[in-house]
Amino acid sequence: MRQLYYVIRTLIRGRGSNVIKIISLGLGLAMSILLFARVAFEQSFDTCFRDTDNLYQVYSVWTQKGERSEPYSQNMGPVAGAILENFPKEVEAATSVCRYTAGDPLFNGSVRFDEGKVMADSLFFRTMGIEVLTGDQRELIQKDVVFLSDRFARKIFGEDNPIGKTLMFGKQFPLTVKGTYAALPENTTMVGNNGICEAVISMPTMWSRNWSNYSWNGGDSYFEYIRFRPEADKESVMRRLDAMVAKYLPAEMEQIQLGYTAVVNPIRDEYRTSDAVQRMTKIMTLLGFAILFIATLNYVLISISSLAYRAKAVGVHKCSGASGQTVFYMFLLETGIIILLALLLAGLLLVNFSDFVEDMLVARLSSLFSPERLWVPVGTVLLLFVIGGIVPGRIFSRIPVSQVFRRYSEGKKGWKRPLLFVQFMGVAFIAGLMCIVMAQYNYVLHKDTGYQPERMVTTDIGFDSAEASDYAQTFFKNLPYVEAVSAASNNPTIGLSGAIVNEGGKSLFSTRFMGAMDSYPSMMGITFKQGRMPRDRSEIAVNETFVRLMHWDGNVLGRVVGLDGSGEGSTVVGVLKDFHTGSFYTEQQPLAMYYKQRFGSCIHLRLKEPFEENLRQLNKDVAATFSDKLIDFSSMEQDIKENYNAVRVFRNGTLVAAITMLFVMLMGLIGYTADEVRRRSKEIAVRKVNGAESAMILRLLSVDVLYVALPAVIIGTLASWYVNDMWMELFAEKVTVSWAMYILTAVGILAIIVGCVVLKSWRIANENPVKSLKSE
Secondary structure (H helix, E strand, C coil): CHHHHHHHHHHHHCHHHHHHHHHHHHHHHHHHHHHHHHHHHHHCCCCCCCCHHHEEEEEEEEEECCEECCCECCECCCHHHHHHHHCCCCEEEEEEEECHHHCCCEEECCEEECCEEEEECCCHHHHHCCCEEECCHHHHHCCCEEEEEHHHHHHHHCCCCCCCCEEEECCCEEEEEEEEECCCCCCCCCEECCEEEEEEEECHHHHCCCCCCCCCCCCCCEEEEEEECCCCCHHHHHHHHHHHHHCCCCHHHHHCCEEEEEEEEECHHHHHCCHHHHHHHHHHHHHHHHHHHHHHHHHHHHHHHCHHHHHHHHHHHHHCCCCHHHHHHHHHHHHHHHHHHHHHHHHHHHHHCHHHHHHHHCCCHHHHCCHHHCHHHHHHHHHHHHHHHHHHHHHHHCCCHHHHCCCCCCCCCCCHHHHHHHHHHHHHHHHHHHHHHHHHHHHHHHCCCCCCCCCEEEEEECCCCHHHHHHHHHHHHCCCCEEEEEEECCCHHHCCEEEEEEECCEEEEEEEEEEECCCHHHHHCCCEEEECCCCCCCEEEEEHHHHHHHCCCCCCCCCEEEECCCCCCEEEEEEECCCCCCCCCCCCCCEEEEECCCCCEEEEEEECCCHHHHHHHHHHHHHHHCCCCCCCCEEHHHHHHHHCHHHHHHHHHHHHHHHHHHHHHHHHHHHHHHHHHHHCHHHHHHHHHCCCCHHHHHHHHHHHHHHHHHHHHHHHHHHHHHHHHHHHCCCCCCCCCCHHHHHHHHHHHHHHHHHHHHHHHHHHHHCCHHHHHCCC
């Protein structure tokens, strides 16, 4: 208890430096714990399923002209079932899942729910290893049946029993609730169009309405999974998959030299082994350790800098009978109290800024710090305690008793400069990373896509008849706030479906394709290099990339190509200037545009200003006029922003990390400069007596720090260049980065460092030297 009393008195006496320690450690702990928790969250994806090691996902592999594609996560519908049928001794269950047909919201009366949904067959729960809490999973063999997660059921019905109740799918037909299942966590790839799968709709619901192609002849829109039996020979199944798939493929595929097979991989590797996730995991881990070590070393630096005025107190303790080990334990206790206060500060920051933090990390705090991941903050705090407590504690415990009788003066700077070096290097690294991430985000967000998304809104809706379609088109054209109206098969911001181009019976390459009305290109600002829009289904327009891959020279109009093995070729009547579909993560792709006669599918409207006000009015007018349909218009520019949401999140994360590390570095630099000024006050006074000007004193202290800062900033900047290059490989289109940007960032950091030193040294540089010398 006596030692605790002494430690508390020491903390109160040095409260100025201790506040700095607590703030810098609190910020460092908050950021590093968040980054490490996110990494742990990512690495535990899809571990929520029962017996995960035996759960595998099916992937498609296409072969064109002898070249095998990368495994693709969507498959033709019957593949998983065929694997179960052909390997009953090794495979326990298999299921097919379709996401895009389950996109409409659910309605309980007038209350709308947009949670994620999928359509799946009756073996879904058995295959995935998801616990069914109520109901019989075999009910999924019937149409218009839905199972809800227990979390979703409580949200809709409260504590009432949901079994037997009905929900409307969009505004189309009712679904009967037949059961509930254990809700899935956030870190799973079993998602619908709007997030985690909270509802499973029976597959016959879409089959009975002919919503999707479930056959061996295309329709590769299904996510499929198999569950191996315990102790099954998985490698044997994998070796025989090619021969199994070949039995089912239509002869037409062989005629156009198009090959197809399937491979299976553990579901636990679906997410965490992807190239983008691995890169981001490495970067977040590096950032986490950088912030943690900078905060820790800053604490060590400030603690050791106090040696000059704490040495006598340590000597008094030793004169009173305290051993070196006792002094060591006292310092560990002091470190523990400071870390505890810093941890409380970090907790307050996370609670008060939870919305920003959850948006930045794209996960709820409750998920990041679930019981199975509490080892992350505990391990981080222990690492900080070991490094921040043991190093300075050993130094303090070795101070001799004789220090009580004489002034202690630490003249060596060898232990200070490496700590400063690491801090300067870390700040230069994160600042360089932040600048490039911000530049790339701004670049992809504003780069010309080849079409004009400004004030454009879209919605997906179909009409049962030509009369209904014409009525809708007239309705939209007559709205006073609508500038232009057209329709296409797809929204270009979310990517397009694919087709195989063949010529002379040979498969050539995969192209994107879309249908569009005659007015679509002019409305979207898409220009023709040659020809015109198609006027019937026998004609197509292609883009420049399509022409280049076909190796066509000169006038290409009138040439005939086939798509997806069709016996009837399509005549090229126009060449479009390239416009980018999807996002800039992918390269410019070939495109074939076919004729679309009827208004509908994906409606495009260009609104007048004020845009936001007119968009709200549009959705109100549509809801009143088409009360039997679910129509929600959304901004195309917002869709583009959503494509780069991950980049925005990473940008925000690096910005916060950079500010945190800069603040921590400045706290350490202030402590270092204060200690240097205190240690060298007599030297500075003598120099001033001998004629040194204030500017010379400031230059002396600044140059001393620059000897450490300059190489550290150079190394940190080079490290940021390396990591930026690794991160930028995620994009097909990259911002042009010159060394000038890195140089300016480095110069800016050096200017901040020198400015901090000058401000902290200004008083001593301009002080009357007599004040420093009179104590001698």
